[in-house]
Amino acid sequence: MFGSRCEITLTPNGDSCFVSTREPSELGEAKAGVVGGKGAEYESIKKRMKEHFKLIFEAIHRDLFPLSRVVEVFLETGRAMAAYPGKGDEHYPRFMDACNDLSEALAEKNMAQLRMVVDDLNHMKTECHARYK
DSSP states (O other): OOOSOOEEEEEEETTEEEEEEEOGGGTTOOEEEEESSTTOOHHHHHHHHHHHHHHHHHHHTTTOOOOHHHHHHHHHHHHHHTTSTTSSGGGHHHHHHHHHHHHHHHHTTOHHHHHHHHHHHHHHHHHHHHHHO
């Protein structure tokens, strides 16, 4: 996609961030998308979710509480993902319920509940990726 150099610009946009990238050869034509907001590119959202879920999963399975900010970003990107039609709509309500359970378990510092919710989310991810990826 990019050569040896590219320009990346981050601009705050409410509760999300507008990201634009440009190669010098594009002569001013930028490729852009909103990360964490309504217009975010689906693949960018999925990549962010994967990175943050991995951190959550690893922390829980080491009997550590994940960082609150990591969970917040995962939940934000999860809400953005669930706004995309045709990408597993029938699974979104169950996914959002699990996200709410994750948030509650973290707030209550309930490690047993966190482990169950994270394992459920991991199972959902595996199931959905087998169908839609």
